[in-house]
Amino acid sequence: FLQNDDPARHGDRSIYDYVRGNYLDPRSCKVSWDWKEPQEVGQTMSFRVQ
Structure with missing residues (x-):
């Protein structure tokens, strides 16, 4: 389900990351x-976002 599950990025995600599919x-x-x-x-x- 997760594309780029890099633990170092967990704090940098925003709703825009989900909408854009990043x-x-x-x-x-x-x-x-x-x-x-x-x-x-x-x-x-x-x-x-489902």
Whole structure:
């Protein structure tokens, strides 16, 4: 499941690493956007990395 599990990098990871697939193996990940287009400005929106 993990692509580059280097223990030295554990503290350097951010949510952007997960979204871009820099940490997890992209073939095992899926980003789910929890909203339908269009959305009103100011509404809270979220996503999940599975």
